[in-house]
Amino acid sequence: MWTKNKKGFTLAELLIVVAIIAVLVAISIPIFSSQLEKSREATDLANVRGAYAQVMAAANTEDQASVKYGNGVYYLIVDLKQKQDGWTTSGSSLNIGGVTPADKSHWIGSPKAGSQCRVSYRVSDGVKLTWSGDVEIKNLAEPGQLIKDNDGKTFTAESIKITKDKAFFTRNITLNEKTYRTRSFYVGEGSVFQKDAENFDKNPVPTTFKDSSFYKDSYHDKYTNEVAAFAYFDLDENNNVKNYTFVTPDAVYYSADGGKTWTQK
Incomplete structure (x- = not known):
């Protein structure tokens, strides 16, 4: 009597498949983490740009109530979401109100994970972005x-x-x-x-x-x-x-x- 030959995967074949999946996961996790960090950083930059707009609007209208104010300085503090120190973004994205990291007198420091950015304006100093974490x-x-x-x-x-x-x-x-x-x-x-x-x-x-x-x-x-x-x-x-x-x-x-x-x- 003829019987159907039911042949499955061998152990070696299964191990090869598992190994391939492991390699793909190992490659994809860093890429995913990097993209997630870039997303957090983009959110931080958007929030800082929003604070910059608020500070400048308050300074232009001499509104000392809508933002923090002291000794001629209008300012806001932005809590950062990023979980890595420094920047993963580069180029034109790092430009807030015409201020870039190359302008050391107005772009002060760099961010740290879970730190803050102080966005300030004073007539004599102009805009200052002070990136500082816990000291x-x-x-x-x-x-x-x-x-x-x-x-x-x-x-x-x-x-x-x-x-x-x-x-x-x-x-x-x-x-x-x-x-x-x-x-x-x-x-x-x-x-x-x-x-x-x-x-x-x-x-x-x-x-x-x-x-x-x-x-x-x-x-x-x-x-x-x-x-x-x-x-x-x-x-x-x-x-x-x-x-x-x-x-x-x-x-x-x-x-x-x-x-x-x-x-x-």
Whole structure:
């Protein structure tokens, strides 16, 4: 009796098919990831262009309510979506309001994953695009560690809260590879420097320590002339440092994690 020969795939043939599929997947995933990142970057550029249009419209009409404003500067902060540092896009796409990466005085830095772009305009400076991510902070005591002020007194965040007086400490802060001798002030409820912080928060612009109200109200000692920048902070219900603002002559930074990382205001 004749029977039909039912022949299937051999194990070797199946392994070859699986290997081919694996190779195709390995090739396609990087391509897909690259295209996805380009899509995120295109979204970021579109958002920055939108912020640029808003800032310029506000500047042209002197509208200080629709965007952020301080010391003659109109600006907006754009949160970036891209998950890789730098650029995958090139050419004419990197042109916002006539500003390109080649213009180092107006296109400042490059983006980092999950960072921000500050779009600003001032008559004397023109448009500035400042691309900055979280800034790593060095040489800053962690909350709860002992901190020595210039009088040699040692205290922690807990003891600062108890004194509610002219509590401050002075130490080096390194930011963007530049070191500043910085005096940090406690500005919590009932502290001497609370009003100084409230006034500065209304117009947070770069300034020197000696030109700030903190200088006028602080205790001057033999170390005062070494201070190049200043900072101020509050404490949460667990006496951990919060709302840390760091002011240099060139920029103002804010930290929500007690000074571990900073973003530009």
